[in-house]
Amino acid sequence: MLSSKQRQILALVSGPLAAVVLLCLEPFPGLDENGMKALAGAAWFLLWLVFEPVSLAVTSLWAVIIFSLTGISSPTAAFSFFGSPTNMLLFGATMILGAWQESNFMQRYSFSALSMKFIHGRTKRLLFVYAAACTLLSFITPNIPVVILFCTLAASAARTFSIEPGQSNAVRIMCILSGLCANIGGIATPLGGAPNLATIAITGKVLDCSVEFWQWAAFGIPVSLIIFGMVLPVCLRLFPLKDFERDTMPFDPAFLKKRHEELGPVSRFEYVSVIVMGLALIFWVVIPPLLAPLGLKRFAPLTAAPFVAAGFAALLTVIPVGTDKRTGRFVFAMNWQQAQKNILWSVLLIIMASTLLGEVLVKGGIDKWLANGITALLGDSLSPFWAWTALVFLSGFVSQFASNTGTITLFVPITAALASVYGYNAVAACVTVGMSVNLASMFPFSAATIAVAMDSAEGHVRAMDFPLSGIIMLVLGTAAIMAVAWPLESIVF
Numbered sequence: 001m002l003s004s005k006q007r008q009i010l011a012l013v014s015g016p017l018a019a020v021v022l023l024c025l026e027p028f029p030g031l032d033e034n035g036m037k038a039l040a041g042a043a044w045f046l047l048w049l050v051f052e053p054v055s056l057a058v059t060s061l062w063a064v065i066i067f068s069l070t071g072i073s074s075p076t077a078a079f080s081f082f083g084s085p086t087n088m089l090l091f092g093a094t095m096i097l098g099a100w101q102e103s104n105f106m107q108r109y110s111f112s113a114l115s116m117k118f119i120h121g122r123t124k125r126l127l128f129v130y131a132a133a134c135t136l137l138s139f140i141t142p143n144i145p146v147v148i149l150f151c152t153l154a155a156s157a158a159r160t161f162s163i164e165p166g167q168s169n170a171v172r173i174m175c176i177l178s179g180l181c182a183n184i185g186g187i188a189t190p191l192g193g194a195p196n197l198a199t200i201a202i203t204g205k206v207l208d209c210s211v212e213f214w215q216w217a218a219f220g221i222p223v224s225l226i227i228f229g230m231v232l233p234v235c236l237r238l239f240p241l242k243d244f245e246r247d248t249m250p251f252d253p254a255f256l257k258k259r260h261e262e263l264g265p266v267s268r269f270e271y272v273s274v275i276v277m278g279l280a281l282i283f284w285v286v287i288p289p290l291l292a293p294l295g296l297k298r299f300a301p302l303t304a305a306p307f308v309a310a311g312f313a314a315l316l317t318v319i320p321v322g323t324d325k326r327t328g329r330f331v332f333a334m335n336w337q338q339a340q341k342n343i344l345w346s347v348l349l350i351i352m353a354s355t356l357l358g359e360v361l362v363k364g365g366i367d368k369w370l371a372n373g374i375t376a377l378l379g380d381s382l383s384p385f386w387a388w389t390a391l392v393f394l395s396g397f398v399s400q401f402a403s404n405t406g407t408i409t410l411f412v413p414i415t416a417a418l419a420s421v422y423g424y425n426a427v428a429a430c431v432t433v434g435m436s437v438n439l440a441s442m443f444p445f446s447a448a449t450i451a452v453a454m455d456s457a458e459g460h461v462r463a464m465d466f467p468l469s470g471i472i473m474l475v476l477g478t479a480a481i482m483a484v485a486w487p488l489e490s491i492v493f
Contacts, residue, residue, distance in 0.1 A: 023037065081351075088306035101145065107149070113132070123249050127170065131231060142193060151453050154457070172460050176453070195437045200216065215431075226480040226483070283303050287303050317333070361410075367416065396478060429485075439477040441470040
């Protein structure tokens with residue numbers, strides 16, 4: 001049995017060793033010398049992504065070195081992706097969402113939702129509101145903070161009322177829902193998680209197109225809502241409530257109300273942060289589809305998602321929310337120290353590396369080479385619908401065992417290449433493949449959200465709680481994605 005350190009060393013060595021071996025081999029059938037260079041670099045990068053001898057952000061930084069050493073790219077070309085439109089969208093959006101965190105709006109939102117009169121002390125109503133609040137917040141908020149917020153809230157309530165792990169399935173379901181609903185809500189918009197932004201970046205590079213914020217949301221919001229409608233019944237079926245909690249909440253509702261009241265009155269900072277995000281969402285979702293019908297297409301650059309994100313983030317830095325008592329100077333909604341703390345720098349690196357890998361796969365012909373292998377597996381007589389469905393399910397299934405980023409960087413170029421074989425809409429299919437990766441939830445290594453949920457649950461969930469619920473949600477999620485995407489693909493894309 002290898003120790004953790006030995007496994008890490010083995011993982012570190014496996015990447016460069018695989019690259020050297022592939023570079024020394026004769027080109028495989030269907031690949032030329034350039035293709036072998038691309039395959040060698042991709043093998044090194046993906047092995048490190050899957051086995052994580054170092055963090056994903058560090059591996060992403062190494063992508064620049066890997067593809068330069070294998071001769072398929074250059075450092076200048078690689079770093080150019082750091083300033084991509086997708087990264088600029090994430091840069092600005094996380095500054096805006098940082099204001100939510102800094103102003104305590106996220107905490108107020110969660111306690112306010114769980115203190116609703118609608119719940120009226122009923123466990124199932126509490127679970128419904130809990131799942132809805134977690135899902136909706138994940139629409140536009142990176143899912144890791146959402147999981148931490150909600151799972152910690154559930155575990156804290158259990159601790160306050162001396163509920164031990166295993167005593168309450170309501171607490172167990174709340175902790176499970178923290179991970180599942182963050183993933184489900186993450187499907188809705190590009191801001192829901194790094195896989196969405198990576199998908200948009202790679203799709204744009206591979207197909208030379210632009211996937212707009214509203215286009216993703218046109219698929220993502222209905223898909224997310226449909227899957228949300230399924231998740232609580234599935235959890236209640238797998239983990240039925242115990243007799244003492246079927247009609248009455250396992251903890252005193254006054255606890256949640258008290259936590260809500262402790263936040264005090266709504267501050268000007270909270271109002272500003274909510275209004276700015278609301279305006280940004282209007283410019284992302286509502287205005288772009290209206291420009292052409294209104295004859296205002298010349299203003300399209302001003303409503304591009306990256307420009308809007310950066311513009312409203314900058315606006316936060318000049319909106320006063322108070323006065324410094326010591327100096328008398330204005331205190332603004334966001335300063336650079338707060339911005340640096342909230343910008344997801346590691347995700348920016350991951351998206352840069354994912355986009356670079358997508359270009360490398362296309363440049364070396366690896367996408368078509370792998371697509372030919374999948375065509376041989378699926379056959380070339382499948383209808384467009386079933387070929388598309390198979391790719392959505394297959395990418396979601398693979399992401400249960402490999403990193404989301406690695407799965408996307410492989411399957412988006414393959415999905416694009418297979419469009420000419422099976423005749424489906426290439427852009428729409430690539431977007432749905434990216435959505436399916438959000439359904440990874442069978443194991444702690446399937447998605448960071450599941451690992452965080454288990455870590456924050458203080459023993460109220462076990463690793464074996466997720467595999468069955470995860471595979472059920474993958475099947476139902478695939479059906480939901482296709483039920484929305486198939487009739488809408490020609491309208492949206």
